[in-house]
Amino acid sequence: MSITDKTRKVLWGRSGNLCAFCKAHLVVDASAVDAESVVGDECHIISGAPSGPRHDPSIAPEGIDNLVNLLLLCRVHHKLVDDQPETFTADTLRQLKANHEKWVKDRLGPSAQPEPVRIVRFAAEIPKHLTLVTSAKSLLDLASGCHGRYDDYPENLIEEDLDCVGALLQNLTDWVDLGLHEPHERISAQKSLADNMSGLDQAGLRVYAAREKQQLRGGVLAPSAFYALHLRIVRQDDPGQVPLGA
Incomplete structure (x- = not known):
């Protein structure tokens, strides 16, 4: 399987185009001579590869690309969490994702809109x-x-x-x-x-x-x-x- 367009849109939307770890913007504006650059990764919390970080054989293959198993990170922190899977466990990353999406919702949701002038x-x-x-x-x-x-x-x-x-x-x-x-x-x-x-x-x-x-x-x-x-x-x-x- 692969990540569907809908799943990808929901992930980026809920994450506010920001890294869940450092809140860095994951789309760099176009320059005078080049197009925009995407510097973010759609990261798997549980790897689908047997030798991958945090792999769990009890997770069905169709669940690997599910929204609940995806986290939006900048490339620096993507490498960090995959290089240190014992530090950044699956539960830790799930909590990181939940905290970040709540942070985005609180700041960009309807309740965060400024009062009318x-x-x-x-x-x-x-x-x-x-x-x-x-x-x-x-x-x-x-x-x-x-x-x-x-x-x-x-x-x-x-x-x-x-x-x-x-x-x-x-x-x-x-x-x-x-x-x-x-x-x-x-x-x-x-x-x-x-x-x-x-x-x-x-x-x-x-x-x-x-x-x-x-x-x-x-x-x-x-x-x-x-x-x-x-x-x-x-x-x-x-x-x-x-x-x-x-």
Whole structure:
């Protein structure tokens, strides 16, 4: 008999393409001029040859190439276990195989999949009041480093006012996405946003804003800070405005 394709696939799959002894990868990537190289062996725990390592005459020939009698090893450790059969007995190799396959399953199985990426909000960090923003610099300082934004503006804006609001929101998004790593970029952003805010002022609109610290969780990385900007545009005569200190 010989090892069947199905048995071979199950053995490599359960072993994760890793040596059960040293966890070395058993497939080397292709180079620029050569194909991949397989450096692993499908090893018999019980040899089918009478003079082979750990041979057991009570094992039927058809059981030699059975999955339970096969172990995936790198070529170094294949030679080691066959050269030292008294040290690496059949029971020892069976336990080695079981431990390795459990290790692979624990790390690659469904339970090992990373948690979905999500944003976590904290009640204490949600702004209760937004601050009136009167300069493009202040708005840019608040928006810089933010990864998300909550926008709010009056529903009954006329078309001209809506254009002003849309221009500010889009312009702010573009500049923040750019990153503003250089001083001249920040100066250009402030000038451009100042023009937008002047247009809002002429339309009788004001800008209020505040930052909220959230947390990004899930995936393969540790939790990290995630900042969101709350931006609200209101009419100058909106009765909901509360002066600071009131």
